[in-house]
Amino acid sequence: MDLLLGGVCKAGESKRLETGKWRSFRPVVDRNRCIKCGKCADLCPDSCMEIKEDGAEVNLYYCKGCLICMRECPVKAITKEVEEK
């Protein structure tokens, strides 16, 4: 691993770390029920939720599977599935 002078870290370098590997459950969005309120995007600790034109989309590269989005979704558009690898 090469370090920068002084061990300086670049801003936002954590983005290359794939925290999605920690997941045991995966959130699944039902695009037909999603009302695009953005609550899941606001409450996701890992900023995985993005509100696209046809509904919320999960960024599975970072999603740790905490399922706060599923619990807090006001229209229950998010369900969970066991992650199989």
Added chain:
Amino acid sequence: MIVDREGEKEMTMQTEVKELHAPGHRACPGCGCAIAVKSILRETGPNTIVVSPTGCLETFTSPIRGSSWEVPWIHSLFENAPAIATGVLAGLNAKGNPDGTKVVVIGGDGGTYDIGMGSLSGMFERKDDILYICYDNEAYMNTGIQGSSATPLGVGTTTTPVTGNSFGKTVEKKDLVAIALAHGVPYVATASIANLADLKKKVRKGMDNPGPAFILMLTPCNVGWGYEPEETVELARKAVETGLFPIVEFEDGDLVSALKIRPVPVEEYLKPQKRYQHLFKNEKFTDVLEAIRKKAEDNIKKFDLV
């Protein structure tokens, strides 16, 4: 896991996420603190320097070649974050601070209630224009759940164990809001991750306020409190609804707002958490449960929450 320089390719692939607190950080799944920090930085914007004492936040955001900060960030020791912030502010002021850069401290309860208490008191006394935000998860979580002076009555931790006749922590948590008010801090507030609009409004007020500002947030921790990760926000909400964590706001020492609640029984907040389970299993601890109930009632009366 450390990806070497070849990992750069992955990094460029995943950069669509536009948050000042980048994903990929090492927080546990369902971390309340990570939600808080993301929301705080959305409001402060990029023209901010963040100072953190040692704690969960510092640990999970700053492994070598894995910093999740997109704003300038500094950490020195456990006890001196407010003093560092004063130094950063003095440096900015010496240079004229042409961009109006703000200094914000985000620290945990260990660095705020216990170890950094002295330097925090100094920062309040000097009336430095710094916003101090404490995310309170009510114990030293990243070293293995040792009790802090923010740990509430009756909570089992590794240093306030539940065995035989001992029911966990024997005393109430410190009233940090009152301590800040006693210093004459012009803006003091509490906020919750269950009400992000209110949190952002308070962060904005704290930033705009000349002189020190202090915001206390309760950020549930599924590892230390013992609940399912998905319940983080739910428990933060329950803490408010029971009256155990009142959402209040003080300007120049006067209570200017308090979030009205429809009180729910404290059991709804306590029962999902493993750290309170012994209070329900053992009848000799009912007076502890009663004391927690009374605490909620006192808060409701004190701040007129109903």
